[in-house]
C-alpha cells in the first residue's frame with residue numbers, strides 16, 4: 001500500500017493519464033473543463049495526472065472509447081512514462097474496459113483502467129465514515145464491479161493496491177459472481193435495517209423544520225454549515241469532503257430547526273451511487289427548505305447549478321422552497337465589478353468595501369432578477385450571512401407556524417407578518 005500513513009510520497013504517488021472525447025454533444029471548451037474536473041477528482045484520491053488526451057469523434061467509440069489509432073498513441077505514452085492508470089472521463093461499458101485492457105496487454109503491459117464513476121466511487125470509499133455511508137459505498141462498488149469481474153481485475157488487484165482497487169478488498173475480488181451477489185443481497189439487507197433505524201430517528205424529530213444544504217461538490221456547504229451552526233464540520237478543498245450527512249439542531253430567534261450538510265453533487269454522478277445513497281439523500285427529499293449553495297468563483301458555476309437542479313428534480317425535490325446561495329464572493333474579480341460602474345454608491349458614497357461593491361454588482365446581475373430568492377455571501381469571510389439568515393428565517397417561521405400553530409412565544413410572532421426579522 002502506498003498510503004500507509006495517510007501520505008503518499010512523490011516517488012510513490014500513483015500516476016494517471018486522462019482520456020476524453022469531444023463529440024457532437026460536448027464541445028472542446030466543455031471537454032477541457034471536464035478534464036480539469038477529472039484531474040481534480042484524481043488528485044483528491046491521491047493520484048497525479050501526467051497528461052491528458054482528447055479526440056474528436058461523432059460519439060465515443062463502441063469498442064475502445066477512442067479510436068484504435070488514438071488508443072495506440074496513448075498506450076505508447078503510458079508505456080514510455082510508466083503510468084499506473086488510465087482514467088476515462090465518461091463511463092465505460094464492461095466490454096470497453098476489457099477491449100482497452102486487451103489492447104494494453106498486447107503491448108506487454110498491465111494497467112488499471114478506470115472511468116469517472118469508479119474514481120468517484122473510490123473517493124467515496126476513502127471518505128465514508130459512518131456504517132451507513134460505508135455500506136452504501138460498498139454496495140455501489142459491488143454493483144459496479146459485478147459485470148466487470150474478470151480475471152484481469154482480480155489479478156491486478158492482487159498485485160497492486162491503491163486507487164481503483166479499494167473497497168470490497170482484494171480477497172472478495174477473487175470470488176465469483178455468486179459470492180458477489182450474496183454480498184450485494186447482504187448489504188441491501190443491512191442498509192434496509194439502517195434505513196429503518198434512521199427513518200425512526202427522523203420520525204422522532206419529525207416536528208422540527210428541516211433545512212438542507214445542497215449543491216455541487218466543493219462549493220462551501222460544510223464551511224457554511226460551520227458558520228451557521230457553529231459546529232466543526234470537515235471542510236476541505238477537495239472534492240467530496242463530505243460523504244456522510246451531518247444533522248445539527250440550531251436555534252434562531254428561539255425557533256429550533258434542523259440543519260443538514262449533505263454530500264456534494266457532481267456532473268455524471270454514478271447512478272449506482274445515487275441509488276445506494278438513497279437514504280442519505282432522504283434528508284434532502286424530506287427537507288422543508290433547501291439552501292442551494294453555488295461557488296460563484298467557479299468558471300462553470302452556471303452548469304453546476306443546472307446539474308444540481310437536474311439531480312434534485314430526479315429525486316423529486318426540485319420544487320421545494322429554495323434559496324440560491326452564491327458563495328465565495330470574496331474570490332469574485334473586483335476589477336470587473338469596478339468597470340461595470342458599481343464601485344460607487346448611488347448616493348455618491350465611494351466608501352463601499354470590496355465586499356459591498358461585489359454584492360451590489362451581483363445583485364444587479366441576472367441571477368438576482370431571474371431567481372426568486374438569491375443571496376450573495378462569503379461563508380469563509382462571513383459576509384452577508386445576516387442577510388442569508390434573515391431569508392432563511394422568513395421561510396422557517398412560515399413552516400414552523402404551520403407545524404405549531406399554537407407556538408406560544410408571541411414575542412417571536414411580532415414583526416413576523418410583515419417579514420421583519422430581528423437583527424441578531
Ligand SMILES: Nc1nc2c(ncn2[C@@H]2O[C@H](COP(=O)(O)OP(=O)(O)OP(=O)(O)O)[C@@H](O)[C@H]2O)c(=O)[nH]1
Pocket residue numbers: 215216217218219220221222223224234235236237238239240241242243262263264265327328329330331377378379380381
Ligand atoms: N475563498 C473562499 N473559499 C471558501 C468559501 N467557502 C468555502 N471555501 C473553501 O472551499 C473549499 C470547499 O469547502 P467545503 O465547505 O468543504 O465545500 P463542500 O461544499 O462542503 O464540499 P463537499 O463536501 O466536497 O461537497 C474549502 O477549501 C473552503 O475553505 C468562501 O466563502 N470563500
Ligand SMILES: [Mg+2]
Pocket residue numbers: 221222223234235240241242261262
Ligand atoms: Mg462538505
